[in-house]
Amino acid sequence: MKTWQIYAVTAAFWLAVPGGATSLAADTAVPVVTAPSATAATQPKRQGAVTDPAVNLPKVDDYYLTKGTTYAKITARIEQLPATLTGLDQGSGKHYYRVDKELRDKYFYRVCTYDEATRERLGEYLTAKDGTNVWRVRSEGDTQLIYGSAATLLQKVRIQAVPGKIPLGTQGALAVAVPGNVPCAVALHSLNDAVAAVSSDGVITPVACGKTAIAAQITVGNLVKNDVVDIFVVPKDYYTRLRQSQAYYLPVLFGWGFGWDDDWRWRHSHRHRMSPPPRRVSPPPHHRAPHRR
Structure with a gap:
Protein backbone atom coordinates (compact mmCIF):
# COMPACT_ATOMS: atom_id res chain seq x y z
CA MET A 1 0.00 0.00 0.00
CA LYS A 2 1.33 3.42 -0.95
CA THR A 3 1.86 5.93 1.83
CA TRP A 4 0.62 9.42 1.03
CA GLN A 5 2.77 12.31 2.21
CA ILE A 6 0.92 15.60 2.49
CA TYR A 7 2.58 18.84 3.52
CA ALA A 8 1.07 22.22 4.36
CA VAL A 9 1.94 24.91 1.86
CA THR A 10 3.66 27.94 3.35
CA ALA A 11 3.85 29.90 0.11
CA ALA A 12 0.82 31.45 -1.59
CA PHE A 13 -0.08 29.16 -4.49
CA TRP A 14 -2.27 30.38 -7.28
CA LEU A 15 -5.09 28.08 -6.26
CA ALA A 16 -5.22 29.31 -2.65
CA VAL A 17 -8.20 31.51 -1.85
CA PRO A 18 -8.34 33.97 1.07
CA GLY A 19 -10.87 32.78 3.60
CA GLY A 20 -10.87 29.26 2.19
CA ALA A 21 -10.02 27.76 5.54
CA THR A 22 -12.94 29.44 7.32
CA SER A 23 -14.53 26.99 9.71
CA LEU A 24 -18.30 26.68 9.99
CA ALA A 25 -20.43 25.35 12.78
CA ALA A 26 -22.12 22.18 11.58
CA ASP A 27 -25.25 22.77 13.66
CA THR A 28 -25.82 26.42 12.70
CA ALA A 29 -29.36 26.92 11.46
CA VAL A 30 -29.48 28.61 8.07
CA PRO A 31 -32.66 29.08 6.08
CA VAL A 32 -32.53 27.08 2.85
CA VAL A 33 -34.65 27.99 -0.13
CA THR A 34 -36.46 25.07 -1.76
CA ALA A 35 -36.89 24.53 -5.48
CA PRO A 36 -39.60 26.57 -7.20
CA SER A 37 -42.87 25.21 -8.50
CA ALA A 38 -43.34 24.58 -12.20
CA THR A 39 -45.70 27.56 -12.39
CA ALA A 40 -43.14 30.11 -11.18
CA ALA A 41 -43.22 33.37 -13.07
CA THR A 42 -40.59 33.78 -15.73
CA GLN A 43 -38.66 36.87 -16.69
CA PRO A 44 -36.50 37.70 -19.71
CA LYS A 45 -33.34 35.57 -19.71
CA ARG A 46 -29.79 36.69 -20.41
CA GLN A 47 -28.40 35.67 -23.77
CA GLY A 48 -26.37 32.48 -23.46
CA ALA A 49 -27.51 31.83 -19.89
CA VAL A 50 -27.81 28.22 -18.72
CA THR A 51 -31.26 27.38 -17.39
CA ASP A 52 -32.39 24.66 -15.00
CA PRO A 53 -32.72 21.40 -17.02
CA ALA A 54 -34.84 19.77 -14.30
CA VAL A 55 -37.74 22.22 -14.34
CA ASN A 56 -40.10 19.91 -16.20
CA LEU A 57 -38.86 16.58 -14.86
CA PRO A 58 -41.76 14.45 -13.56
CA LYS A 59 -39.67 12.95 -10.73
CA VAL A 60 -36.92 15.34 -9.69
CA ASP A 61 -36.11 13.19 -6.64
CA ASP A 62 -34.80 10.44 -8.93
CA TYR A 63 -31.88 12.61 -10.00
CA TYR A 64 -31.39 15.26 -7.32
CA LEU A 65 -31.32 15.52 -3.55
CA THR A 66 -34.22 17.75 -2.53
CA LYS A 67 -34.46 17.08 1.20
CA GLY A 68 -32.82 15.22 4.05
CA THR A 69 -29.75 15.67 6.22
CA THR A 70 -27.21 15.57 3.39
CA TYR A 71 -29.11 18.16 1.36
CA ALA A 72 -29.47 20.44 4.39
CA LYS A 73 -25.75 20.28 5.27
CA ILE A 74 -24.59 20.92 1.71
CA THR A 75 -26.86 23.89 1.07
CA ALA A 76 -26.31 25.39 4.54
CA ARG A 77 -22.54 25.24 4.09
CA ILE A 78 -22.72 27.20 0.83
CA GLU A 79 -25.23 29.68 2.28
CA GLN A 80 -22.88 30.47 5.17
CA LEU A 81 -19.95 31.41 2.94
CA PRO A 82 -19.33 35.07 2.03
CA ALA A 83 -20.97 36.35 -1.13
CA THR A 84 -17.54 37.38 -2.40
CA LEU A 85 -16.63 33.69 -2.61
CA THR A 86 -19.92 32.14 -3.77
CA GLY A 87 -21.25 34.97 -5.94
CA LEU A 88 -24.69 34.50 -4.34
CA ASP A 89 -26.96 36.87 -2.44
CA GLN A 90 -27.29 34.69 0.64
CA GLY A 91 -30.52 34.81 2.57
CA SER A 92 -32.34 36.74 -0.12
CA GLY A 93 -34.61 33.85 -1.05
CA LYS A 94 -34.01 34.58 -4.73
CA HIS A 95 -32.23 31.32 -5.57
CA TYR A 96 -32.67 27.57 -5.10
CA TYR A 97 -30.40 24.51 -5.23
CA ARG A 98 -29.99 21.40 -7.34
CA VAL A 99 -27.77 18.78 -5.69
CA ASP A 100 -26.87 15.82 -7.92
CA LYS A 101 -27.77 12.53 -6.32
CA GLU A 102 -24.83 10.66 -7.91
CA LEU A 103 -21.35 11.46 -6.65
CA ARG A 104 -18.80 12.72 -9.15
CA ASP A 105 -15.72 10.49 -9.10
CA LYS A 106 -17.07 8.96 -5.88
CA TYR A 107 -16.05 12.07 -3.96
CA PHE A 108 -17.89 15.26 -4.94
CA TYR A 109 -21.51 16.35 -4.89
CA ARG A 110 -22.17 18.72 -7.78
CA VAL A 111 -24.35 21.62 -6.70
CA CYS A 112 -25.96 24.25 -8.91
CA THR A 113 -27.91 27.34 -7.87
CA TYR A 114 -30.64 28.87 -10.02
CA ASP A 115 -32.56 32.13 -10.00
CA GLU A 116 -36.02 31.72 -8.50
CA ALA A 117 -37.71 33.80 -11.20
CA THR A 118 -35.76 33.24 -14.42
CA ARG A 119 -34.32 29.81 -13.52
CA GLU A 120 -30.95 30.84 -14.88
CA ARG A 121 -27.92 29.22 -13.33
CA LEU A 122 -26.20 31.52 -10.86
CA GLY A 123 -23.39 29.28 -9.66
CA GLU A 124 -21.86 25.80 -9.76
CA TYR A 125 -19.99 24.15 -6.88
CA LEU A 126 -18.29 20.92 -5.92
CA THR A 127 -18.63 19.92 -2.28
CA ALA A 128 -16.79 16.95 -0.80
CA LYS A 129 -18.93 14.14 0.56
CA ASP A 130 -17.13 14.42 3.90
CA GLY A 131 -17.75 18.18 4.01
CA THR A 132 -14.06 19.08 4.27
CA ASN A 133 -13.84 21.29 1.17
CA VAL A 134 -16.00 23.25 -1.27
CA TRP A 135 -14.96 24.50 -4.71
CA ARG A 136 -16.55 27.09 -6.96
CA VAL A 137 -16.59 26.20 -10.65
CA ARG A 138 -16.49 29.40 -12.68
CA SER A 139 -15.67 27.82 -16.04
CA GLU A 140 -13.80 24.86 -17.49
CA GLY A 141 -10.37 24.84 -15.89
CA ASP A 142 -11.24 27.67 -13.48
CA THR A 143 -12.15 26.01 -10.18
CA GLN A 144 -11.32 27.72 -6.89
CA LEU A 145 -11.25 26.46 -3.32
CA ILE A 146 -13.69 28.57 -1.27
CA TYR A 147 -13.93 26.52 1.91
CA GLY A 148 -11.88 24.04 3.92
CA SER A 149 -8.78 22.02 3.14
CA ALA A 150 -7.90 19.72 0.24
CA ALA A 151 -6.34 17.07 2.50
CA THR A 152 -8.82 14.27 1.80
CA LEU A 153 -9.06 15.25 -1.87
CA TYR A 238 8.69 -4.78 -27.57
CA TYR A 239 4.96 -4.54 -28.30
CA THR A 240 5.35 -6.14 -31.75
CA ARG A 241 7.01 -9.19 -30.23
CA LEU A 242 4.42 -9.22 -27.45
CA ARG A 243 1.55 -9.35 -29.95
CA GLN A 244 3.24 -12.14 -31.87
CA SER A 245 3.74 -14.21 -28.74
CA GLN A 246 0.10 -13.72 -27.75
CA ALA A 247 -1.14 -14.69 -31.23
CA TYR A 248 0.62 -18.06 -30.86
CA TYR A 249 -1.80 -18.98 -28.06
CA LEU A 250 -4.99 -17.64 -29.62
CA PRO A 251 -6.51 -21.04 -30.58
CA VAL A 252 -6.30 -22.21 -26.99
CA LEU A 253 -7.34 -18.92 -25.39
CA PHE A 254 -10.40 -18.38 -27.56
CA GLY A 255 -11.52 -22.03 -27.70
CA TRP A 256 -11.35 -22.79 -31.42
CA GLY A 257 -11.90 -26.50 -30.82
CA PHE A 258 -8.49 -27.39 -29.45
CA GLY A 259 -7.66 -28.48 -25.94
CA TRP A 260 -7.22 -31.33 -23.53
CA ASP A 261 -9.89 -33.84 -22.51
CA ASP A 262 -10.51 -34.89 -18.96
CA ASP A 263 -8.42 -38.02 -19.57
CA TRP A 264 -5.46 -35.82 -20.72
CA ARG A 265 -5.64 -36.77 -24.40
CA TRP A 266 -5.19 -34.15 -27.10
CA ARG A 267 -8.32 -33.73 -29.17
CA HIS A 268 -9.69 -31.74 -32.10
CA SER A 269 -13.43 -31.39 -31.64
CA HIS A 270 -14.13 -30.54 -35.30
CA ARG A 271 -13.06 -34.01 -36.51
CA HIS A 272 -13.48 -36.47 -33.68
CA ARG A 273 -15.80 -36.82 -30.82
CA MET A 274 -14.35 -38.65 -27.88
CA SER A 275 -16.43 -41.39 -26.31
CA PRO A 276 -17.19 -41.11 -22.60
CA PRO A 277 -14.72 -42.76 -20.24
CA PRO A 278 -15.49 -46.43 -19.42
CA ARG A 279 -17.36 -47.25 -16.28
CA ARG A 280 -15.50 -48.74 -13.40
CA VAL A 281 -15.85 -52.56 -13.40
CA SER A 282 -15.52 -54.57 -10.24
CA PRO A 283 -12.97 -57.43 -10.33
CA PRO A 284 -14.34 -60.99 -10.79
CA PRO A 285 -15.34 -62.84 -7.62
CA HIS A 286 -12.30 -65.16 -7.66
CA HIS A 287 -10.03 -62.15 -7.48
CA ARG A 288 -11.61 -60.93 -4.33
CA ALA A 289 -9.90 -61.50 -1.02
CA PRO A 290 -11.41 -64.34 1.04
CA HIS A 291 -13.82 -63.30 3.70
CA ARG A 292 -12.40 -63.70 7.16
CA ARG A 293 -14.60 -64.49 10.07
Missing part, protein backbone atom coordinates in the same frame (compact mmCIF):
# COMPACT_ATOMS: atom_id res chain seq x y z
CA LEU A 154 -5.29 14.99 -2.24
CA GLN A 155 -5.44 11.38 -1.05
CA LYS A 156 -7.66 10.58 -4.06
CA VAL A 157 -5.22 12.03 -6.62
CA ARG A 158 -3.63 9.41 -8.88
CA ILE A 159 -0.62 9.75 -11.18
CA GLN A 160 0.69 7.13 -13.61
CA ALA A 161 2.80 6.72 -16.72
CA VAL A 162 1.09 5.98 -20.04
CA PRO A 163 1.90 3.50 -21.46
CA GLY A 164 3.20 1.38 -18.61
CA LYS A 165 6.26 0.41 -20.67
CA ILE A 166 7.62 2.99 -23.11
CA PRO A 167 9.46 1.73 -26.24
CA LEU A 168 12.55 3.50 -27.52
CA GLY A 169 11.82 5.91 -30.35
CA THR A 170 8.40 6.83 -28.94
CA GLN A 171 7.15 9.07 -26.15
CA GLY A 172 5.04 8.54 -23.08
CA ALA A 173 3.14 10.84 -20.76
CA LEU A 174 2.31 11.26 -17.11
CA ALA A 175 -1.44 11.31 -16.45
CA VAL A 176 -2.79 12.94 -13.29
CA ALA A 177 -6.38 12.19 -12.23
CA VAL A 178 -8.05 14.53 -9.72
CA PRO A 179 -11.70 14.02 -8.67
CA GLY A 180 -13.98 16.59 -10.26
CA ASN A 181 -11.21 17.64 -12.66
CA VAL A 182 -10.06 20.11 -10.03
CA PRO A 183 -6.99 21.97 -11.38
CA CYS A 184 -3.61 21.06 -9.96
CA ALA A 185 -0.01 22.20 -10.38
CA VAL A 186 2.59 19.46 -11.00
CA ALA A 187 6.39 19.71 -10.79
CA LEU A 188 8.31 16.76 -12.30
CA HIS A 189 11.91 15.55 -12.11
CA SER A 190 13.50 12.39 -13.55
CA LEU A 191 15.79 10.51 -11.18
CA ASN A 192 17.90 9.23 -14.09
CA ASP A 193 17.98 11.27 -17.29
CA ALA A 194 20.17 8.61 -18.91
CA VAL A 195 17.15 6.28 -19.02
CA ALA A 196 14.23 8.69 -19.47
CA ALA A 197 13.74 12.45 -19.42
CA VAL A 198 10.53 14.29 -18.55
CA SER A 199 9.38 17.76 -19.59
CA SER A 200 7.48 20.26 -17.47
CA ASP A 201 4.22 19.33 -19.21
CA GLY A 202 4.61 15.60 -18.45
CA VAL A 203 5.99 14.27 -21.76
CA ILE A 204 8.37 11.33 -21.17
CA THR A 205 11.21 10.78 -23.66
CA PRO A 206 12.98 7.40 -23.35
CA VAL A 207 16.76 7.43 -23.79
CA ALA A 208 17.94 3.88 -23.02
CA CYS A 209 16.37 0.60 -21.96
CA GLY A 210 16.05 0.23 -18.23
CA LYS A 211 14.09 1.38 -15.20
CA THR A 212 14.01 4.76 -13.52
CA ALA A 213 11.52 6.89 -11.61
CA ILE A 214 10.00 10.34 -11.84
CA ALA A 215 9.48 12.41 -8.71
CA ALA A 216 6.23 14.41 -8.78
CA GLN A 217 5.15 17.26 -6.55
CA ILE A 218 1.39 17.80 -6.89
CA THR A 219 -0.30 20.93 -5.54
CA VAL A 220 -4.07 20.89 -5.10
CA GLY A 221 -5.74 23.80 -3.36
CA ASN A 222 -3.69 24.64 -0.29
CA LEU A 223 -1.74 21.38 0.06
CA VAL A 224 1.11 19.51 -1.62
CA LYS A 225 1.64 15.79 -2.18
CA ASN A 226 4.94 14.14 -3.14
CA ASP A 227 4.80 10.95 -5.21
CA VAL A 228 7.11 8.74 -7.29
CA VAL A 229 6.20 7.00 -10.56
CA ASP A 230 8.25 4.07 -11.90
CA ILE A 231 9.25 4.32 -15.57
CA PHE A 232 10.16 1.29 -17.70
CA VAL A 233 11.91 1.78 -21.06
CA VAL A 234 11.81 -1.24 -23.39
CA PRO A 235 13.17 -2.04 -26.90
CA LYS A 236 11.43 -0.45 -29.87
CA ASP A 237 9.90 -3.75 -31.05
